[in-house]
Amino acid sequence: MDFIIAKYNYWIYIILMMIGFYAMIVKNNLAKKVVGMNIFQTALILLFISTGVKTGGATVPIVIGDAHGHAIPGTLHAIDYINPLPHVLMLTAIVVMVATFGVALALLIMIFKRYKTIEEDEILEIRRKEAFT
Amino acid sequence: MIWQFDLILLTLVVICAVAAITVKDLLSSAIVLGAYSFLMCLIWTGMGAVDVAFTEATVGAGVSTVFFVAAIYHTTRRTKD
Numbered sequence: 001m002d003f004i005i006a007k008y009n010y011w012i013y014i015i016l017m018m019i020g021f022y023a024m025i026v027k028n029n030l031a032k033k034v035v036g037m038n039i040f041q042t043a044l045i046l047l048f049i050s051t052g053v054k055t056g057g058a059t060v061p062i063v064i065g066d067a068h069g070h071a072i073p074g075t076l077h078a079i080d081y082i083n084p085l086p087h088v089l090m091l092t093a094i095v096v097m098v099a100t101f102g103v104a105l106a107l108l109i110m111i112f113k114r115y116k117t118i119e120e121d122e123i124l125e126i127r128r129k130e131a132f133t
Numbered sequence: 134m135i136w137q138f139d140l141i142l143l144t145l146v147v148i149c150a151v152a153a154i155t156v157k158d159l160l161s162s163a164i165v166l167g168a169y170s171f172l173m174c175l176i177w178t179g180m181g182a183v184d185v186a187f188t189e190a191t192v193g194a195g196v197s198t199v200f201f202v203a204a205i206y207h208t209t210r211r212t213k214d
Contacts, residue, residue, distance in 0.1 A: 012143045016150055023154040029212040031159050031205070035166055038197070039150050042173055045189075049182045060181050082181040090185050098192045098200075105204040112208040119213055 009050040016043035030111065030118045034104045041097045045090045052083040139179055146172045159210050160202070167198035 004011065020043060023036025061081040108118060115123050149169035156162050170193040177186040 008140070008143070012147065015147055019147070019150045019154065027154065028214050029159075031201075031208075032154055032162070032212065032214065035153055035162055038166065039153070039169070042170070042193070045185070046173065046176070049177050049180055049185060052182065053180050058181070060183060087182045087185050090182075091188055094185065094188050094192055098197055101197055102200055105200055108204055109207050118208055 009053075010047065013043050013047045013050065016040075016046065019043075028120050030108055030120060034101065034108065037104065038097065038101055041093070041100075045093055045097075048086040048090050048093075052086040054079065054082055058082050135179065139176065142172055142176050142179070146176065157212060157214075159205050159212050162212075163198055163201040163205060166201065167194050170194035170197065 017040055020036045020038075020040030023039065024033050027033055027036065056079075058079065058081055061084045063076065111123070112118055115126050117123060117126075146169060149165055149172060153162050153165040153169055156165060170189060174186045174189040174194060177183075177189065
């Protein structure tokens with residue numbers, strides 16, 4: 001029980017990822033599949049951001065210098081700052097996510113122009129009829 | 134990270150994710166997905182990842198929603214599931 005409460009972010013991430021996966025596999029509408037893909041990617045980003053969190057008074061990794069830009073003398077401890085490596089990686093992942101989303105929607109528009117529908121079963125029906133003629 | 138605030142936001146995120154894939158209108162789905170992205174951005178701000186949070190707020194909640202609404206305008210709002 002203690003394990004579940006301590007890591008609640010990770011459980012929410014698993015739930016969100018399964019919601020997105022369900023939408024990608026089960027939903028018949030192609031736009032709903034794209035929404036599911038977006039939720040899946042956002043859940044994965046939530047996982048990586050959660051790994052960077054430190055409890056016990058850790059803040060954002062900004063070192064404040066004096067007026068001339070010189071660093072304040074003394075030792076910096078990594079335990080005082082949140083791990084910035086997953087943040088940088090996930091910044092790239094967000095940009096890739098939006099690029100993927102844009103390409104998927106462009107394909108969606110092309111599919112609609114060709115078949116006049118974005119339901120997967122109706123598209124398969126049209127393709128089956130075209131194969132016979 | 135304030136855990137009460139965090140727990141409320143995580144619950145709302147799951148509700149928004151379920152609503153975005155179950156709603157019967159694609160325009161509503163686009164708006165709910167925008168709300169989902171913005172709530173996610175608030176969670177990341179709480180975790181101290183402010184750079185990721187404002188990228189998500191501009192690109193995820195802003196540009197994605199505009200793209201999706203434009204795509205729906207060129208196609209159809211109708212959905213069966």
